[in-house]
Amino acid sequence: MKKTVLIFTLLFFGIYYSQTLPKFENDTLTTSTGFKVYEGLNLKIGTGSMNDGDFKFIRTNASSMFNYYSTTGYQGLVNQANSFRRSNSGLTFKVKKIMTRGNKRNGFVYYVKIGSGLINYEMDVENAIKYREIIVPDEFLPKEKSQIQNSETKYDKLKKIKELKDSGVLSDEEFQKEKDKIMNE
Template sequence: MNKLILLTFSLLIGNGIYAQKLKEYKASNGITYKVGDDVIMGNGSGNNDQYVYMWITSALVKGGEIKSRAYNGYAVTIKKIKRFKDKKNEKVLFLVGGGNLSNYTLDIESAIETCEVKDCGNDNAKVSDKETDKYEKLKKLKELLDSGIITQSEFDSEKKKILESDQ
């Protein structure tokens, strides 16, 4: 066992690769992830919605693909964050757990890029959230009008402001 660890370590050093353990990481989607935070999974980006950038890592299984659609919307908890660098590339991997016995490795930047995580910075999702927020404001405004808290002219004025915002 010790020989295997020594061999792995010398291969990494010989290839100019080093790993750095991080307490937090600010990702390209603008979110700062910390150990203990949850990451909400999106749809897998591979064939049949399998996850390409999250794979099983346990003592018994290494590198197994996750083929289940059941992970969509599922929260995995960050246990460790590691940055790997070599002469050409940098990769940040999260060791995450989902409440079962297996741990998973999550290539966070690739998962963000392909929306395998919910907070992927997808502009369509942001537009949808703005539209939902706009309609929620209108609904509350109408409730205020119906209850007599505001007048019809106040309602019309505020409605116009809401509808004209963020166009």
């Protein structure tokens, strides 16, 4: 039983940690999908992901004098009051600044400041890419979980269980059962 739990734990962490975390180095933000964002980059706006077509992950900058603060007004929906309007779909905005929030212990979230004129907007880049609120080349779109899991071939799985058998984690009988499962997938 312990060996089976160990196998599933190793497989889970192998899949989980194979995904890259976003990095901000030398004034360039490299997203988890490999897309590079830097000041001066023109970003094309996609479509909003909220029910009304407005943008959930692009909103009025928190430090902007145009940011709406009331939780009782606007029907208690501050997020909608500060959201980037659907009329901006298809437009291009220049990256003004890359902002980091969070800490090493709890993790970081990266925001990009875009805008025109007095009103600035902040964009949660990872989620804007994931929900296609900004348009990036297909190669930088996040892979679906099924794509990540299916990218491991039978031979990769067989190699892993063989290594577990060789290291003594799996008995001959357990190895054979796992091998049969993989071959019957």
